[in-house]
Amino acid sequence: MSAAARLFLERSYQSVGIDEICAAADARKGSFYYHFSSKGELAKAVVDRHAVTFAARLAEFADDDPVHRLRAIPDMIGAIQSEFESQFGRAVGCPFGNLAAELSTTDDTLRAHIAQFFAVMEEGLALLCRQAAERGALREGVDPDHLAHHLLAQYQGVTLLAKLNNVHVAGISAALHDFFSVYLTESPSAP
């Protein structure tokens, strides 16, 4: 799984074969098929592995104040991207977004699996945005559910553009902070 996660990020899903994954993991092909029925099943497990890392990162930023938690998201995404940049020596994009872009039209099981993870993430963001709205922290007229979708989309977009432009990922959290600030009222947290 670790070898597959690395190779998928370094290149792409389609460009990496099972033989290569086995060689990188020093595993036999029989052993692979003992654990996974196909490369698609492996990819689902890789998505779950990234999802666990993602959830652990979110938990690190635990704070009772929903506005603080919202404001911490750009840095959290930036921290994840920095780790990838250190590992690969360049921006490699979002592991979920990469697979979504490559496989959504050809592997409906994997598409639905990633979509399910994103739905949970968006619902979590929407909950925070609604709590922030109740505290008067959202600019007037901003719909918290829409903001959750915008934030998820902006995260995907800026991460993809950093990968495309082959620039340092340090700009990702800055861009997300800037994007976010216009939706929030001035006070960091109005109780």
Place this chain on the structure above:
Amino acid sequence: MSAAARLFLERSYQSVGIDEICAAADARKGSFYYHFSSKGELAKAVVDRHAVTFAARLAEFADDDPVHRLRAIPDMIGAIQSEFESQFGRAVGCPFGNLAAELSTTDDTLRAHIAQFFAVMEEGLALLCRQAAERGALREGVDPDHLAHHLLAQYQGVTLLAKLNNVHVAGISAALHDFFSVYLTESPSAP
């Protein structure tokens, strides 16, 4: 080129071979290599073809007022996505973004080619945003260059999420309008 553009959008770049493109185009392989030295060269030509369509769409929305032109961008993107949806029967994402996500780490020539097109697009958006700022149409504190980047990223993000969630593309222009509105002052165009 037309067959390749279709197959890349329907599936992905890596999952389509030269043999299959030739078969879909009813062309011989010798004829393919007469025009293109590789699949990567063909992909560059496909990108250019999409870029021409994109520019033609932008020209349709020509208007002397930069604020009107900015406000027309969500509908323009929505119209392009609707055409793809009619052709393929589902959301297939952005042709530039799909290739960017799949190939940025493995084909630097193609990456740079798409990045160049995006740089031109972003500069065009930034020019409109600066003109809009001069007319007082941007909310106070909004940096026009940053807004151009946010808009490009948001377009990529919402298009990817529609493909991932396999939902109607009608939501794309609505989401972009909603995203955009918070950056603009109330009046549609303040001269």
